[in-house]
Amino acid sequence: MNADALRGKFVVLGVTGSIAVYKVIELARRMTQAGATVQVIMTPGATQFVQPLTFQALTYRPVEVEMFGTFDERAAGHVAMGQQADVVVIAPATAHTIARLAHGFADDLIGTTVLAAHAPLVIAPAMETHMWANPATQANVEALRDRGATIVEPESGELASGLMGQGRLASLEAIGTAIEDALATSTALAGKRVIVTAGPTLEPIDPVRVVTNRSSGKMGYAIAVAAQRAGAEVTLVTGPTALCAPVGVTLVPIESAAELREAVLAALPGAAAVVMAAAIADYRPAKAAEHKLKKREQADEVSLALVKNPDVLQAVVAKRDPRTLVVGFKAETGDAVAEASRMLREKSLDLVVANDVTAKGSEFGSDTDQVTFVSADGAEALPLMSKRDVARRLVAKMAERLAS
Template sequence: MNNQKHVALYVTGSIAAYKALMLTRLLVKSGAEVRVVMTQAAQAFVTPLSFQVLSKQPVATDVFAGAKTKSVDHIELADWTDLAIVAPASADIIGKMANGIADDMASLTLMATTAPKLVVPAMNEHMLTNPATTRNLATLKADGVTILEPETGFLAEGYAGRGRMPEPETILAAASVMATAKTPLTGKRVVVTAGGTRERIDPVRFITNDSSGKMGYAIATELQQRGAIVTLISAPTKLTVPAGVQLVPVVSTEDLASAVVTAFEDADILVMAAAVADFKPAVSVDQKIKKTADNDQMTLELVKTTDILKTVAKVKTSEQLTVGFAAETQNLIDNATKKLREKHLDLLIANDVSQPGVGFNGDTNQVTILQPDQAPIKTKLASKRLIAQQVVDQISQRVQKEG
């Protein structure tokens, strides 16, 4: 299991729930961060406190608990998840997942989860072979859910049969394969830029923008989790560097341009998510500019900074992909299409930062993804982590298409 992998473990009503305690411990020991969701029936077999102690995380049991006041709990958990494991999976939760029923914390969160899912059925043999359960499992497989087949052994009813939950070590091995499965991005060298560059006026003042870097960092995280070798070139932010990502810190646009040109030489993909200052002071002085009685006004002369994507376009090879961002406040599609064409980009991620909840310095975003000779793809307003997944999906598809 990869370090820092976010695993949501769903424990449902089965005597095998006690095995999920050992699975939690094994997942944590392997380096994963684990959050547990329990159904009401599961709590009749094992207490939430046991999972809380092992996972070092609160256990989700009630959709109306309101543990977080600034987010919707089941959506926040779904967006957080890199891998969802349902173990043990009762006939009830399997039926809900297959038929789109969402009436408790577990089924609601699973419905909102876009990450890969591993379902581990555990029930009596007669329930397992019931036509309804067979249909439901077939539906889940058709939906792309991975099913870890139950084993044959001594059941709680006192006789041998099929339906026994595999041992935690077996489930961990299956989860590890899913977590490390090859993707089109595995081994690809990707350069991601993030944050807002700063252009100095004097030692205490600078020109910048409202970028927090969250979008770029979310994309870097998603790329790394899909097996890419990620270099993150970041202007100053307050964010933690994603695990497994190489950081190259920069400050000014010229710093960023130099770092990008150097890194791009050996890169397969460039994602320019940084909010780059378009202008800088013509002169940056070494001492603080003092306010005096004689200078009620100050004129600041600005000059253009280096156009990084234009520079990259001159050296880009046919085997390299470049992804740009366009933050606009008007004529979104027209301006973004022009940038896509003029900068010879393979993808352009455009957003209207004048809209509520979109763009700079927030936790949500809504973007339109443009590609040459393709219809624009407009996402819904969502967390930046979810937007990052959708952006990386398009990058991955482009890599597959280009071979």
């Protein structure tokens, strides 16, 4: 493993009761050899497969197993390892531990450590293929991913059970790369405050009906996570979504465009960057009815008068400190790059992320996106990639701009 990435780092390695435990012994050894302090925590289940002594002899540190064990509780040992960690790695991660982490259980040392940690979380699942494919496991994995954990997907192939399918622990190289990435991105935005907007807005027609859009919030949430991972203090101003709140991010829930505007402007003083990824309604019903509008049996058609919402981006640009970086998003159903270039000029933005929402893989709600970064330097088209990768690329670009 890359000694530059690991030297001097405190890695907590949570080892759980999977048959793949034996493979992770080598991971602990490689990280120790690369100069990291590797603190192994094993679940009692994991000790059924391998003795703690094996890890202890290779990491030169006592292995912790029992919550109510012998380590120093005067120093709050059940949470101290999490607070000290530069990265927390769970490998192999069983379906059981993934479920516990997804629900925030604190009934063992891995649970308390993960809950107390501010560090990035890398999870490498390993299990029988039907356990992996089960909707319960998939929902738990997705919840952890939404909150910012890196999931190193298990590989397909022959499993210990003799079955073929996905579930085999990822290669040590893939897990190692994920750990190095998690460690590498943790300071690019250190000391900076970043505001991210995400999701749709809801504009009331009456107390039960709204005008809204199909934004899932996935891109904004991924940017908030990537910025937080890069060391930023993040305020996420979000319309209603089905996503879990990312850990370590200040969440400001809003509904209407007016509420979003107010929340962003309140957070603006001192912010290093504002990323406007929310899909803000351009228009709202002229008047929100006080009582539910009745169905008119005789009317086959009804019309709704809409009025223009205030332009939030314009207000942000007008009120920002000139050093504050402002990033806009342009989702279009045609030539998104031309529209983004126009937006960049007319609204005096630093960067616009353009995407054509009719392109395959870039539809509203999808987990992938094919975007182009448009700035005064020109247009940089990225290939189709996960929204999380787009977010990481965007954060790296922002860090570059802020540093220069």
